[in-house]
Amino acid sequence: MEVNLKLEKPTDEKLPDFPFLNLIGSLMYIATATRPDIMYPVSHLSQFNTCFRKEHWLAAKRVLRYLKHTKSLNLVFQKTADPCISGLSDANWGNCLDGRSYTGFCFLYSGTAISWEAKKQRTVAQSTAESEYMALSEAAKEALHLKNLADHLGIRQNTVEIETDNQAAQNWAINPIVTPKSKHIALKEHFIRDAVHNKDVQLKYCPTEDMTADVFTKSLAAPKLILFREKLGLRDCS
Incomplete structure (x- = not known):
């Protein structure tokens, strides 16, 4: 997706004659199955399923062109001496036009992505730390699910490590204290504190x-996108 692209919902109700819904549905299938690198643009574009215009259609076609030029990319799993599940959590504060932030997280097994998500947060966060804290709670839920699944498959892992780039949110999760900046946060968002306290998550x-x-x-710009998709385990297998 074009960097810093801001798509808006149109005010008129007449929809153009584009197969936008079919395209977004197909892209979502690919994004959730094997291509985490297109998860954000597809999630962002899916907000306009009932109110799209030509600019939304062109943005979706841009994702198609990207897939055409990178169709040889695959998630490659390699055997390692000590395989384990690890996670990454991030948020983009106030990224949407309605003031809400975006949550993004990913979990890797032996360095390759096995689970990922990008979605708009349900409530408006009042700070970067709050949006990151909400993202950590969502990531912790997925971490516990993957940990239980791994146990069922005979892969024993006591704690799942999750990386975050916000130290304030990390401190809120580790130290269960009430501060003026966190006293209004909903109870459900404190799920991450229990996960850390029980040592399910580090x-x-x-x-x-x-x-x-x-x-x-x-x-993201192309150089950073290429770097991060390689870190997710996407390799050119042509």
């Missing part, structure tokens, strides 16, 4: 410039 700081989950919260 948080680790990651510098913003190295945060691979950025690919799930915003459109």
Whole structure:
């Protein structure tokens, strides 16, 4: 997706004659199955399923062209000495025109993506730390699901490490104290605190410039997109 592209919902109700819904449905299938690198643009474009215009159609076709030129990319899994599940969590504060933020997270097994998500947050976050904290709670839910699934498959892992690039959100999760900036946060968002307290999840700081989950919260320039998709395990197998 074009960097810093801002798509708006049109005010008129007449829809153009484009197969936009069919295209978004097909792209969503690909994004959730094997191509985490297009998860954000597809999620963003799906907001306009009932109110699209030509600019939305052109943005969706841009994703198609990208897929055409990168159709040899595959998620490649390699055997490692100590395979484990690890996670990345990020948020883009106030990214949407309605003031809401975007949550993005990804979980890797032996360095290759096995689960990922990009979605708009349900409530308006009042700070970057709050949006990151909400993203961590969503990531913790997925971490517990993957941990239980791994146990069922005979893969024992006591704690899942999740990386975040926001130290304030990390401190809120580790230290269950009420501050003026966090006292209004809904109870459900504190799920991450229980996960950390029970040692199901361990948080680790990651510098913003190295945060691979950025690919799930915003459109990126080509060099950064290529770097992060390689870190997700997408390899050219042509």
